[in-house]
Amino acid sequence: xxxxxxxxxxxxxxxxxxxxxxxxxxxxxxxxxxxxxxxxxxxxxxxxxxxxxxxxxxxxxxxxxxxxxxxxxxxxxxxxxxxxxxxxxxxxxxxxxxxxxxxxxxxxxxxxxxxxxxxxxxxxxxxxxxxxxxxxxxxxxxxxxxxxxxxxxxxxxxxxxxxxxxxxxxxxxxxxxxxxxxxxxxxxxxxxxxx
Numbered sequence: 001x002x003x004x005x006x007x008x009x010x011x012x013x014x015x016x017x018x019x020x021x022x023x024x025x026x027x028x029x030x031x032x033x034x035x036x037x038x039x040x041x042x043x044x045x046x047x048x049x050x051x052x053x054x055x056x057x058x059x060x061x062x063x064x065x066x067x068x069x070x071x072x073x074x075x076x077x078x079x080x081x082x083x084x085x086x087x088x089x090x091x092x093x094x095x096x097x098x099x100x101x102x103x104x105x106x107x108x109x110x111x112x113x114x115x116x117x118x119x120x121x122x123x124x125x126x127x128x129x130x131x132x133x134x135x136x137x138x139x140x141x142x143x144x145x146x147x148x149x150x151x152x153x154x155x156x157x158x159x160x161x162x163x164x165x166x167x168x169x170x171x172x173x174x175x176x177x178x179x180x181x182x183x184x185x186x187x188x189x190x191x192x193x194x195x
Contacts, residue, residue: 010060011058015087022074036112055098060091063139067138067178098116
């Protein structure tokens with residue numbers, strides 16, 4: 001039996017050509033000691049990693065950052081990384097600084113094979129509540145709005161809303177509002193195109 005390829009939901013920071021931070025949610029895979037980034041083309045993250053040959057994987061329980069990036073809110077506080085020419089999130093629980101070691105080319109989604117050259121822990125992980133997990137699932141749905149039927153999106157959101165209503169704190173509530181606004185705006189615009 002083959003081992004499942006786990007995907008870890010993280011925030012990846014890279015350095016843009018103008019030196020500014022580029023902050024995005026990105027699922028990563030670990031294959032032994034290798035960390036694999038696989039952004040779809042076109043991608044600023046892909047361009048930045050290929051140019052700078054580095055990135056930082058940030059581990060955070062602040063789902064506002066995930067939801068914020070998916071709804072056009074990219075200005076999260078960063079600090080310089082210790083060993084790579086790249087920023088890291090200022091408020092991450094931990095981060096790993098990566099160097100690009102090779103690229104597996106693919107027309108749609110190249111695999112960037114990286115190794116960690118530094119890893120730091122900044123705060124303890126205290127566990128996720130159900131609302132945080134629900135927000136992350138909603139983030140994935142929002143990233144696929146152009147691919148999934150509205151009925152499926154709305155059905156899954158209805159189920160996820162239960163966890164948000166029962167367990168969300170202020171950060172999760174704000175993140176949820178941002179995502180719901182994005183979904184409503186997207187489908188309202190689509191409806192306008194068909195009338």
